[in-house]
Amino acid sequence: MQLQSMYQDIILDHYRNPHHKGLRDPFDAEVHHVNPVCGDEVTLRVTLKDVNGEPVVEDVSYDSLGCSISQASASVMTDLVIGKPVAEAMTISQAFLELMQSKGSRVDGEPHEDVLEDAMAFAGVSKYPARIKCALLGWMAWKDATARAMEEAQ
Amino acid sequence: MSSVHLDVEAIRADFPALARKVRNDKPLIYLDSGATSQKPVQVLDAEREFYERHNSAAHRGTHLLGEEATDVYEGARGKVAAFLNAGPDEVVFTKNATEAINLVAYAMSGPGRLRVQPGDEILITEMEHHANLVPWQQLCERTGATLRWLNVTPEGRLDLDRLDSMITGRTRIVAVTHQSNVTGTIPPVAEIARAAHEKGALVLADAAQSVPHQPVDVAALDVDFLAFSAHKMLGPYGIGVLFGRGELLEAMPPFLTGGSMIEVVRMEGSTFLPPPQRFEPGVPAVAEAAGLAAAVDYLNALGMDNVAAHEESLTAHALDVLREINGVRILGPDTTKDRGGAVAFELEDVHPHDVGQVLDELGIAVRTGHHCAWPLHRALGVQASTRATFYVYNTHDEVDALADGIRHAQRFFRAG
Numbered sequence: 001m002q003l004q005s006m007y008q009d010i011i012l013d014h015y016r017n018p019h020h021k022g023l024r025d026p027f028d029a030e031v032h033h034v035n036p037v038c039g040d041e042v043t044l045r046v047t048l049k050d051v052n053g054e055p056v057v058e059d060v061s062y063d064s065l066g067c068s069i070s071q072a073s074a075s076v077m078t079d080l081v082i083g084k085p086v087a088e089a090m091t092i093s094q095a096f097l098e099l100m101q102s103k104g105s106r107v108d109g110e111p112h113e114d115v116l117e118d119a120m121a122f123a124g125v126s127k128y129p130a131r132i133k134c135a136l137l138g139w140m141a142w143k144d145a146t147a148r149a150m151e152e153a154q
Numbered sequence: 155m156s157s158v159h160l161d162v163e164a165i166r167a168d169f170p171a172l173a174r175k176v177r178n179d180k181p182l183i184y185l186d187s188g189a190t191s192q193k194p195v196q197v198l199d200a201e202r203e204f205y206e207r208h209n210s211a212a213h214r215g216t217h218l219l220g221e222e223a224t225d226v227y228e229g230a231r232g233k234v235a236a237f238l239n240a241g242p243d244e245v246v247f248t249k250n251a252t253e254a255i256n257l258v259a260y261a262m263s264g265p266g267r268l269r270v271q272p273g274d275e276i277l278i279t280e281m282e283h284h285a286n287l288v289p290w291q292q293l294c295e296r297t298g299a300t301l302r303w304l305n306v307t308p309e310g311r312l313d314l315d316r317l318d319s320m321i322t323g324r325t326r327i328v329a330v331t332h333q334s335n336v337t338g339t340i341p342p343v344a345e346i347a348r349a350a351h352e353k354g355a356l357v358l359a360d361a362a363q364s365v366p367h368q369p370v371d372v373a374a375l376d377v378d379f380l381a382f383s384a385h386k387m388l389g390p391y392g393i394g395v396l397f398g399r400g401e402l403l404e405a406m407p408p409f410l411t412g413g414s415m416i417e418v419v420r421m422e423g424s425t426f427l428p429p430p431q432r433f434e435p436g437v438p439a440v441a442e443a444a445g446l447a448a449a450v451d452y453l454n455a456l457g458m459d460n461v462a463a464h465e466e467s468l469t470a471h472a473l474d475v476l477r478e479i480n481g482v483r484i485l486g487p488d489t490t491k492d493r494g495g496a497v498a499f500e501l502e503d504v505h506p507h508d509v510g511q512v513l514d515e516l517g518i519a520v521r522t523g524h525h526c527a528w529p530l531h532r533a534l535g536v537q538a539s540t541r542a543t544f545y546v547y548n549t550h551d552e553v554d555a556l557a558d559g560i561r562h563a564q565r566f567f568r569a570g
Contacts, residue, residue, distance in 0.1 A: 002177065002178065002515060003511070003512060003515045003566065006511070007508075007511075007566070012567075037523055038506070038507060038522060038523035038524065038538050039523060039524045039528060039531070039537055039538050040507075040537075040538070065537050066505060066507075067505035067506070067507035067508050068505060068507075068508050068567070069507070069508075070507075128511070131507070131511070134507060
């Protein structure tokens with residue numbers, strides 16, 4: 001059955017025990033994103049720090065309502081971007097977007113695998129167009145909040 | 155498979171889409187007719203026949219095909235009018251119910267006696283589909299009128315205790331659903347119309363979920379306007395209906411303008427045709443009208459009383475079997491009294507999207523999310539829901555399959 005290929009154990013684990021969930025202070029930027037189709041929503045905060053002149057993601061905290069895919073995806077995202085330089089985190093975010101747009105054509109071992117780590121578990125989701133927005137909700141909120149935090153810093 | 159009221163087996167044979175195998179080679183169980191119904195071959199044939207034999211622009215041209223196209227289009231209008239117990243000139247073809255409601259809302263900010271003034275009030279309800287909510291918000295923004303609304307009870311009924319005080323001397327129109335697309339609730343539209351008319355307010359019924367599923371008589375309801383879409387009643391996309399009382403349509407300015415709706419055009423200005431043509435600019439959607447007429451014939455042959463009784467039986471069964479599942483909370487009334495065949499529910503600890511995904515794997519098509527009724531979900535204290543909707547081709551076995559699927563989703567997400 002295909003259900004297991006979409007809802008991989010990694011996804012269900014993150015869904016049941018989300019990482020970094022809950023809103024924390026202080027923060028540099030906060031955004032609120034919704035999926036108008038289903039009403040799923042996320043409030044997400046980003047804190048950046050300067051490391052030798054380069055912005056680095058210090059913390060990402062969030063509060064969200066939504067399905068297993070959107071919840072797990074946000075959790076995996078925080079694992080992948082916290083502690084990374086913003087430029088590198090943006091590359092990961094781009095790789096995830098490409099994975100979601102791949103219509104299920106990506107296979108394990110492709111170049112994206114090393115940057116996406118646990119997020120590769122979402123490859124199966126890309127076969128279901130209706131669910132791609134769920135998987136992207138947290139990532140898009142992070143990208144938006146980070147861009148705003150960068151603007152603030154300038 | 156036949157029920158007391160309908161020969162469901164024979165009906166299903168008319169719907170090619172219902173014979174499809176879907177995910178994992180499962181037979182399709184289509185429980186999403188509230189979003190759009192499937193179409194019988196009779197409707198598809200009517201469109202095809204128009205294109206193959208009569209295709210031509212209605213209301214213009216002096217050739218035979220043009221005459222035939224006009225006959226098909228006006229014939230469809232007559233058929234729809236009879237179906238609603240309205241006069242043919244009171245039936246305006248639109249793109250869909252949404253456009254029909256917008257037509258009225260724009261007439262109420264245009265020139266003429268329907269024009270809304272600052273301080274006037276528009277009364278709607280918390281139960282509305284966005285199509286019967288956003289156009290009124292926008293009308294208020296354009297005119298300075300005030301939007302007011304009736305609340306829903308926790309059971310998903312309209313709270314009519316304050317109806318008399320909510321309709322005031324300044325209320326210009328009361329716009330209310332005739333059947334909720336989420337809870338199935340059927341508000342007492344005739345009673346609301348009586349109260350509105352006593353205060354001189356107009357009444358519009360959003361009948362997108364009622365005309366396909368129960369007998370609707372605009373004279374008995376005593377509404378001034380009524381809107382619905384063909385695609386939810388076995389007909390094609392792209393055509394809907396606005397019923398409007400003749401003298402009101404007469405008083406209304408045009409909405410969309412251009413060819414076909416004018417009387418005389420000069421460079422300095424134009425005059426317009428009487429209704430319904432005043433509201434039908436451009437070359438009309440004749441093939442779609444032919445499809446809608448075939449859908450009306452199909453429903454008439456079944457009998458709308460039988461359609462309603464069949465759906466009531468399915469709904470009663472769904473309420474019974476869903477209630478038995480631990481963790482299911484049904485939104486809306488828990489009996490079939492004044493309730494149509496939309497059964498939306500919440501499943502404890504499993505998000506509707508995930509319920510829908512599991513059901514899809516089993517070949518069961520439902521709707522998940524807020525179903526374009528966000529304020530109603532908020533009022534009922536839920537973020538989103540899963541919704542099953544029934545029609546003439548659904549069976550009790552399909553309702554049982556839905557219940558099994560819900561249990562499957564529960565096991566899948568609770569495990570581990």
